[in-house]
Amino acid sequence: MAGYKYSDAYKSIKAPADLAVKVLNRKPQKKAFSYKSLISIAACIIILVSVFPMYLSFTDPDVNISASAPMTARYIGTQIPVELSLNRRSSVTVSNGSLEGYNGEDIKGSVTLIWNINIEVLNDCTLTVTDDFKATVYTLSYNENNDSWSINKN
Amino acid sequence: MDFQKHIQMSLTEAFERYSDMLYRLALTHTANREDAEDACQDVFIRYSQAKQHFKDDEHIKAWLIRVCINRCHDISRHRKIRMHLDIDEIRDVIADDTKAEEYVQLTEILADLPAKYKDVIILHYYEGYSIEECTRLLGISLSAVKMRLMRARDMMKEKLTEEG
Structure with missing residues (x-):
């Protein structure tokens, strides 16, 4: 092998002195964000931004008849306190009667509204909570057996 | 255990x-x-x-x-x-100046070789690794190392012949 004659020359190569300085005196560097990391973070943000509204659209506002709701006969229970727990800014509308203490603007958080219903048309009492993602409809019903009101999501 | x-x-x-x-x-x-x-x-x-x-x-x-x-x-x-x-x-x-000259010649001979051929030549002939050790170091098969060595040698011979 012709190349063998260069073996001694090859073996006599020594690393330059400044290499030791560069390697051994190198200050430990804080690992910078690599391009890949940035892309991964950006991808995560995009996924979160796109998935979060989907998550929100699956979560319904919490709507309950207040514990202080009239549990007496339907004739005197025309004012139904409705407790709403809204995790997003929402507007509330009713198909029957009106909401006392509500001016029609978007509301958020825990709110108790008085629902004044017209007891003549009890077969159509729905309350609709509408936000940027969805409208959730609840139906108010009266149970004559135990003389109580209940509200259920459609 | x-x-x-x-x-x-x-x-x-x-x-x-x-x-x-x-x-x-x-x-x-x-x-x-x-x-x-x-x-x-x-x-x-x-x-x-x-x-x-x-x-x-x-x-x-x-x-x-x-x-x-x-x-x-x-x-x-x-x-x-x-x-x-x-x-x-x-x-x-x-x-050593003589060795420096020889080393420059060696790099000239190797310069035109594809990188994969340089690997086997350097490891086997200059670093002294056996063919089996080269397979582990380079992650290639025994026959691949042998083939690369053979082709690299041929290319080096050709180059040395050209240069007289």
Whole structure:
């Protein structure tokens, strides 16, 4: 092998002195964000931004008849306190009667509204909570057996 | 239960032991001082950051060689022009003038070889690794190492014949 004659020359190569300085005196560097990391973070943000509204659209506002709701006969229970727990800014509308203490603007958080219903048309009492993602409809019903009101999501 | 024994070697110790070997490997591969220094620097930085468990000194040496060869390949891929070493460039890394001249000749002979052929020639003929060891270092089969060695030798012979 012709190349063998260069073996001694090859073996006599020594690393330059400044290499030791560069390697051994190198200050430990804080690992910078690599391009890949940035892309991964950006991808995560995009996924979160796109998935979060989907998550929100699956979560319904919490709507309950207040514990202080009239549990007496339907004739005197025309004012139904409705407790709403809204995790997003929402507007509330009713198909029957009106909401006392509500001016029609978007509301958020825990709110108790008085629902004044017209007891003549009890077969159509729905309350609709509408936000940027969805409208959730609840139906108010009266149970004559135990003389109580209940509200259920459609 | 069989627990694998791991060893640790400080960066300083690894540098003292293997810097010459890695530098000549990188210099012969790249035929450029700056590239060789960059490659070596990078190899030791990676070693200092490596989370790998090493079984023994030979494992560390093999790991360093593999990383160095890969780094040299990266450098070669991005380089558009053929590199030449000048004897004046290497006076501080090779003391003897005759040997320096011979070394420049060697880099000239190897310069036109594809990187994969340089690997086997350097490891087998100059670093003294057996063909079997080359298979492990390069992650290729025995027949591939033999084939590369044969082709590299032919190319080198041709080159030497051309130059008379």
